[in-house]
Every structure is written in structure tokens, then in C-alpha cells.
Amino acid sequence: MRLSITTWNANSVRLREPPLRRIVAEIDPDVLCLQETKVEDGKFPHGLVTELGFEHRFVHGQKGYHGVAVFSKLPLANCRTHKWCGIEDSRHAVCELAGGIELHNLYIPAGGDVPDPDENPKFRHKLQMLDELSDWFADNRDDRRRAVLLGDLNIAPLETDVWSHKQLLSVVSHTPVEVERLGRLQASHGWVDAVREIIPPEQKLFSWWSYRNRDWNASDRGRRLDHIWLTPALAPALRDAAVKREARGWEQPSDHVPVTVELEI
């Protein structure tokens, strides 16, 4: 069977009814994972999500900041959260999909402005969460595990994942120390970068454009911060991947656009 999974940093789910409707109309994913829902669970817009055709869901939010959610047309099992760095942030939801596929929906800290863990606690937190995730996946490595790791990882690892490699080398999201730490996380379970399996690494590819740029499309100062990874046991199921660039120009846009993979399971 065919299974499509989309990840999208919504930047406030309560303000994104128009783009959510368009994601369903134009992408129609079986599973839709959100980050930065920015709403506590008691105020989550469940009515809209039901109307959009997602009967099954798991939300893990908090007031004002962060928040992750999984919507699905297929049953979800064993949904749970993970706490990292000793902080009660809503940054990680885990669910099991049809056929025992494990889905990790992640929102890694942006990391503030100063790329120095000694000076900047937000950057320290970002690196620490990546390290703790790496240790967890290394300690629990299982070559039979069929899993998806996706979300806003807030790091653009490749030179072609940013509009200017040189100009972003000391900008948080593309510094060598973060790229190295993300590489460690990727190696911790042999994660395959599904999107770059389909779209060649030589090609520039972005999933985020700042709100601060006057004309996001013309200046095109983007970064690829949103990722979908597969374990080696699941990677052979990959059939397609796409980044919905035009969604950045829709009505009431998030600063991130949806990223989708198609699997044959």
C-alpha cells in the first residue's frame, strides 16, 4: 500500500486554516505532522482537523510556544512523548503507524542568534537535544526498525541547503558545529535523508524563507530546515519526495512549507 507523510512547521495552527485546507486539497497526505502548533491541548482546533478527514490524531502542545501534532487517516498506536534536556518542552511526539512503522515528529530548538554554547543557553540547548537524541538512537539501535524521523530540525546541513553557504557559515542553522551534531544524529541509526535521495544534493533546495524578506520568492534567501529521514530498513520503501515551495506564497502563510514523502509499504 501507498503511504504519504507530510511535515509542516505551521507557526501557530490556529492561524493556518487556509493553508491547512490547501495542503489537504493539493497534497492530500495520509499522515500530516505539525510543529510549532503554539497552543495548549485544551484549545486545539480539533473540529477543523476532523473536517479535513483526519480521524486519528495525537497532539502534544503547550501555551504559546513549540508544540507538535500528528494527524492521520490510518489508526495510530502507542502514541507517546519524550522529554529532553530535563525541560518540559513539547518538542517530540512518537506514534506507530500501520505495519509497525515508528514515527518521530521533532521540533529542535532554533538556537538563538549567537552560535556559542558558552555564551548562549539556547544554542547550548539545541546542541544538547541533538546529543541526547543521538545517544538514545545509538543505544536503541535495531537494524530491523522501520522508522521515520521528521520535523523542523532547524539545521540546513548541505551547502545547497542554504542560499549562500559562505554568508551563513556563522549564522545559527548552518554553522559547522551544528552540521556536525546533526551528522552524528543521522549516523546514530543510519538515518537516510529521504528528500535528498529523490532531489539531488547538487540542487539548491529550501523549506523556509524568513518573514523579514520583502519578496521571499525574488530574493530566495531560503534554508532547508525541515527534514524527513528513514531508517535503513524502511528506506527501500521510498518512492517519492517533494517540497511544496509555492505554499510560501499562499494566503496566510507559515514561514515554512510542507515536505512530503511517498512510501510503498
Added chain:
DNA sequence: ATGGTAGGTATCCTA
């Protein structure tokens, strides 16, 4: 070198 915009919460923090 700087500031630009958006969102949430409550007058400033985060991205």
C-alpha cells in the same frame, strides 16, 4: 553593520 516581519502574551519574548 543593521533591520527587516510574524506570532503569542501581555509590554517583551521567540523565531
